[in-house]
Amino acid sequence: MSLGRRAFLQFVGGAIGGTLLTPIPWKLADDSAIWTQNWSWRPSPERGEISRVHSICQMCPGGCGITARLVNGRRAVAVTGNAAHALTGGGVCPLGASSLQYLYAPYRIAKPLKQMGSRGDVNGFREISWDQALKEVASQLTRLRSEGKSHTVACLSGQKRSTMASLWRQFLTAYGSPNFYTMPDASDSGRLAVALTTGMDADVGFHWQKATFVLSFGAPLLEGWGSPVYLHQVFGQWQEAKPGVPKTMWVHVESRASLTASKANRWIACQPGTEAALALGIAHVLVREKLYDAAFVADKVFGFEDWVDLTGAQRQGFKSVVLAKYGLDEVSKITGVAPQTIQELARQLSQQKYSLVVWGQDKGDKPNNLYHDLAFLALNALLGNLSPAGTLALVPHDPWQVFPEPILDAEAYRGLGRAPLGRPTTAPRTRVPVNTVMPFLEAVASGSEYPVELLFIHEANPVYTLQETALVTQAFQKVGMVVSFSSYMDETTQWADLVLPNHNALERLDDVVGLPGVPFSYYAVASPILKPQHDTKSTGDVVLSLAAALQGSVAESLPWKTYEEVLKKRVTAIAEAGSGLVAARASFDPARVSGDRGLSPNFKDATDLWNKLKAGACWVDTAPAPQSFSTPSQRYELACQGLMASVSATAADDLFMPRFHPLKPSGDESEYPLLMTAYTSLMVSEGYVPNAPFMNKLLPDDLLLAQDVFVDIHPETARKLGLADKAAAVLKTPRGQASVRVRITTSVRPGVVAVPQGFGHTAYDAYVQKKGFNANSLIEVQLDPVTGLGTIWATRAQLRRA
Amino acid sequence: MIFFLAGFIGALLVGWVVFPNVLYSTKTQPVTFLHSSHQDSDCQDCHSFREDGSFSGLPKLEKCAECHAEPMGESPEEKRLVEEFIQQEREIPWLVYAWQPDNVYFSHAAHTQTQGIECVRCHRDVTKETKNPPFKENRLTGYSDKTMKMVECEKCHAERGASNACHVCHK
Numbered sequence: 006m007s008l009g010r011r012a013f014l015q016f017v018g019g020a021i022g023g024t025l026l027t028p029i030p031w032k033l034a035d036d037s038a039i040w041t042q043n044w045s046w047r048p049s050p051e052r053g054e055i056s057r058v059h060s061i062c063q064m065c066p067g068g069c070g071i072t073a074r075l076v077n078g079r080r081a082v083a084v085t086g087n088a089a090h091a092l093t094g095g096g097v098c099p100l101g102a103s104s105l106q107y108l109y110a111p112y113r114i115a116k117p118l119k120q121m122g123s124r125g126d127v128n129g130f131r132e133i134s135w136d137q138a139l140k141e142v143a144s145q146l147t148r149l150r151s152e153g154k155s156h157t158v159a160c161l162s163g164q165k166r167s168t169m170a171s172l173w174r175q176f177l178t179a180y181g182s183p184n185f186y187t188m189p190d191a192s193d194s195g196r197l198a199v200a201l202t203t204g205m206d207a208d209v210g211f212h213w214q215k216a217t218f219v220l221s222f223g224a225p226l227l228e229g230w231g232s233p234v235y236l237h238q239v240f241g242q243w244q245e246a247k248p249g250v251p252k253t254m255w256v257h258v259e260s261r262a263s264l265t266a267s268k269a270n271r272w273i274a275c276q277p278g279t280e281a282a283l284a285l286g287i288a289h290v291l292v293r294e295k296l297y298d299a300a301f302v303a304d305k306v307f308g309f310e311d312w313v314d315l316t317g318a319q320r321q322g323f324k325s326v327v328l329a330k331y332g333l334d335e336v337s338k339i340t341g342v343a344p345q346t347i348q349e350l351a352r353q354l355s356q357q358k359y360s361l362v363v364w365g366q367d368k369g370d371k372p373n374n375l376y377h378d379l380a381f382l383a384l385n386a387l388l389g390n391l392s393p394a395g396t397l398a399l400v401p402h403d404p405w406q407v408f409p410e411p412i413l414d415a416e417a418y419r420g421l422g423r424a425p426l427g428r429p430t431t432a433p434r435t436r437v438p439v440n441t442v443m444p445f446l447e448a449v450a451s452g453s454e455y456p457v458e459l460l461f462i463h464e465a466n467p468v469y470t471l472q473e474t475a476l477v478t479q480a481f482q483k484v485g486m487v488v489s490f491s492s493y494m495d496e497t498t499q500w501a502d503l504v505l506p507n508h509n510a511l512e513r514l515d516d517v518v519g520l521p522g523v524p525f526s527y528y529a530v531a532s533p534i535l536k537p538q539h540d541t542k543s544t545g546d547v548v549l550s551l552a553a554a555l556q557g558s559v560a561e562s563l564p565w566k567t568y569e570e571v572l573k574k575r576v577t578a579i580a581e582a583g584s585g586l587v588a589a590r591a592s593f594d595p596a597r598v599s600g601d602r603g604l605s606p607n608f609k610d611a612t613d614l615w616n617k618l619k620a621g622a623c624w625v626d627t628a629p630a631p632q633s634f635s636t637p638s639q640r641y642e643l644a645c646q647g648l649m650a651s652v653s654a655t656a657a658d659d660l661f662m663p664r665f666h667p668l669k670p671s672g673d674e675s676e677y678p679l680l681m682t683a684y685t686s687l688m689v690s691e692g693y694v695p696n697a698p699f700m701n702k703l704l705p706d707d708l709l710l711a712q713d714v715f716v717d718i719h720p721e722t723a724r725k726l727g728l729a730d731k732a733a734a735v736l737k738t739p740r741g742q743a744s745v746r747v748r749i750t751t752s753v754r755p756g757v758v759a760v761p762q763g764f765g766h767t768a769y770d771a772y773v774q775k776k777g778f779n780a781n782s783l784i785e786v787q788l789d790p791v792t793g794l795g796t797i798w799a800t801r802a803q804l805r806r807a
Numbered sequence: 808m809i810f811f812l813a814g815f816i817g818a819l820l821v822g823w824v825v826f827p828n829v830l831y832s833t834k835t836q837p838v839t840f841l842h843s844s845h846q847d848s849d850c851q852d853c854h855s856f857r858e859d860g861s862f863s864g865l866p867k868l869e870k871c872a873e874c875h876a877e878p879m880g881e882s883p884e885e886k887r888l889v890e891e892f893i894q895q896e897r898e899i900p901w902l903v904y905a906w907q908p909d910n911v912y913f914s915h916a917a918h919t920q921t922q923g924i925e926c927v928r929c930h931r932d933v934t935k936e937t938k939n940p941p942f943k944e945n946r947l948t949g950y951s952d953k954t955m956k957m958v959e960c961e962k963c964h965a966e967r968g969a970s971n972a973c974h975v976c977h978k
Contacts (some may be wrong), residue, residue, distance in 0.1 A: 012810040013810070019817075020815065020818040022814075023817065023818025024821075025821065027823055036947040037947060040947045042948075043949055049909055196962035258834065
């Protein structure tokens with residue numbers, strides 16, 4: 006029997022038929038599906054006991070309650086909202102939900118690093134021990150002090166609402182340096198405006214739940230402004246139908262049809278940067294038609310009528326100025342809003358028992374024009390919103406005296422006697438520290454005053470997040486030594502000479518002092534959810550150990566061993582004050598907190614309060630309604646006498662008053678015919694931490710396509726420029742240029758280019774880098790002439806086909 | 808025809824006899840453990856539910872250490888348990904017969920506590936075992952040959968009127 010071709014085919018046929026009747030094909034198909042789960046690069050949590058830890062999110066100043074899910078107590082697998090948290094009750098934003106991607110990020114810094122090559126060379130860093138790193142900083146600090154140069158040490162901190170800011174201030178004061186700064190935010194100008202008009206060091210809080218009519222000048226309530234998750238919940242409550250209660254009407258004023266604008270009951274599209282003019286136009290109608298709260302104005306407001314100053318000179322009051330200068334036609338011309346709309350808004354506002362005027366931009370991370378802050382405050386004052394039963398609250402910025410008076414030796418006195426770098430002499434002298442970051446950097450970059458020998462950068466990434474990024478790098482090149490306290494190898498840390506890595510936000514003990522836009526005092530302790538992943542140290546502990554190393558009065562001014570002790574001291578101060586309570590979702594109703602009724606404590610003592618806060622709860626207290634103001638006139642000052650020293654005594658009357666005062670962007674209009682504005686959204690992180698891969702998944706294809714970022718222009722603008730949808734283009738401003746793609750949309754005004762923020766990183770890892778361009782490198786900063794704060798509203802720009 | 812039959816029968820032999828032996832490797836547990844020697848208790852004493860209702864699965868080393876901090880008897884396996892694991896605080900890398908693939912979400916509480924289903928409906932009865940069954944590990948998937956297949960879940964769900972929608976188990 007020979008094995009022929011036919012026989013072979015029969016054999017194969019039989020084998021195939023037989024195989025089909027065995028488990029081989031079916032089992033292999035099934036198993037190979039499961040086999041794909043074994044690939045080593047497939048993320049898979051380890052198996053083990055699941056536990057949950059509550060804490061407070063520190064990714065932004067929003068202070069949300071979070072719950073972390075852990076496996077075996079050491080591997081975090083998810084961060085969600087803490088349902089028991091009184092204000093955010095289970096909500097969390099995309100950044101908070103992605104926070105684990107920063108904890109386990111490959112760009113974390115595992116050990117102290119020293120730059121051995123030239124500054125800015127990422128490959129030049131070498132790991133050194135903590136002992137050596139601390140010794141280097143301490144010896145530098147000691148040397149500068151002994152040489153009488155303590156004023157040349159500066160610090161820029163990104164932790165604005167944490168005790169860390171107070172700790173740095175205490176350290177620098179005792180050491181003898183006036184150069185302490187925090188990253189800019191809206192509170193920089195807001196606090197000054199409040200201080201000038203009321204004499205208090207307080208932030209403006211808004212009684213959202215009480216208000217029945219909200220007029221928002223540019224504050225993107227749904228896109229990360231203020232405390233984002235809390236505001237989303239407020240927005241949800243506005244939508245709920247409650248028997249007998251009218252629904253809250255919400256009018257949004259903004260040049261762009263943002264998400265917030267589209268969700269509002271009414272959108273008023275004004276020209277970019279003219280919101281304050283509209284506010285004054287509304288004030289004009291209120292005054293002219295006598296619709297303002299006459300009782301409050303007569304009783305509590307100074308400068309409404311004409312007045313006489315200390316020198317006996319006759320001054321015009323707010324009433325005269327606003328009637329003369331902000332007539333409907335003038336305001337309509339400036340803002341592009343119809344006169345009857347302005348009138349309508351004024352009447353609507355005055356008809357409400359609980360109206361509320363809010364203002365702001367982006368995520369609240371830019372100071373505002375001081376005069377514009379004064380204008381929005383004035384509108385609230387005219388409506389009587391500042392009365393005890395009103396909708397505005399003045400929340401003490403940091404009411405507890407935690408640190409003892411720093412002990413100053415001769416060197417500290419000498420150093421503190423030097424003027425802070427770049428601080429304009431016009432900056433108003435109030436109880437509020439003036440945070441002039443941009444003039445500071447300009448002075449460092451130009452070398453016009455004295456040099457900075459040692460610069461501490463704490464949890465901040467100014468090289469990326471500050472506008473006019475070129476100025477920041479110029480300044481860095483002039484600094485003697487840069488020490489970064491970042492957890493990540495970000496753009497700024499790349500410029501450091503020494504890196505003392507901090508714990509990541511989820512690994513460290515920290516706190517949150519007050520929430521932006523919330524009408525009551527707030528305090529929460531963020532406790533670590535797990536042990537540090539790397540050889541990092543809490544910056545609070547590092548500052549204390551540096552103080553100890555310096556000995557003498559510096560050590561005496563900061564006598565604590567650990568940062569935890571400092572926080573416990575703060576909690577003790579709160580407990581001893583004996584008011585406020587630990588709020589729980591089930592029992593606390595933010596709507597019922599009002600200034601005229603205090604909250605009685607529900608904790609036994611400081612230890613009890615500490616334990617409750619460490620377990621993820623928060624402490625709240627009413628902001629007492631001011632019965633009298635501590636201004637020179639003892640009233641709310643529409644005419645700010647505190648500004649008299651800042652502007653010349655012979656200055657025009659309206660220089661002491663709220664007014665529309667646009668700062669002109671530079672550049673020639675013929676060369677740069679467009680106005681560029683930047684916007685933020687909840688989907689993109691544009692601050693200290695970059696967009697995590699999780700967050701990138703939220704980005705639509707008409708915002709980021711591969712490496713290209715889309716900018717928004719109106720169809721009319723597109724027609725003029727000859728640009729089609731999705732076309733590649735070059736966007737140029739007096740500060741720089743970038744390759745972009747255009748999205749044609751009616752959501753922006755003709756002549757305006759709207760640019761998203763948060764892209765264009767050059768540091769971190771492959772998932773973060775090289776995505777589009779950094780809007781900050783194109784944005785121009787305009788220094789407020791009175792305060793010296795760096796304000797931003799629009800930059801001149803041109804757009805041409807690539 | 809004879810060649811067809813030869814191919815057919817050959818393939819059947821390979822498929823039903825050779826293939827299963829090639830696909831699975833036989834492994835032994837790191838420590839010999841007999842449920843029948845620990846039968847002064849019921850399943851839940853060791854395989855307990857936590858306060859929050861989640862299932863703790865296999866006991867941790869500390870459970871073993873409660874009794875075996877020092878050897879109780881003469882057995883060399885027990886001596887090994889004490890010396891190699893308990894004293895060195897090294898968790899025992901048990902081979903688990905019933906582990907489900909990661910893409911399945913399964914709650915013991917929903918089945919045993921809410922529905923009252925007996926453990927042995929899905930797990931083998933260990934009460935009379937005199938030695939550990941061999942652990943046959945699928946070379947492709949890494950799971951045991953005892954790992955329950957989806958069809959079992961579906962059948963039971965169908966019988967009891969529980970939903971068989973994908974997202975019930977694949978969340």
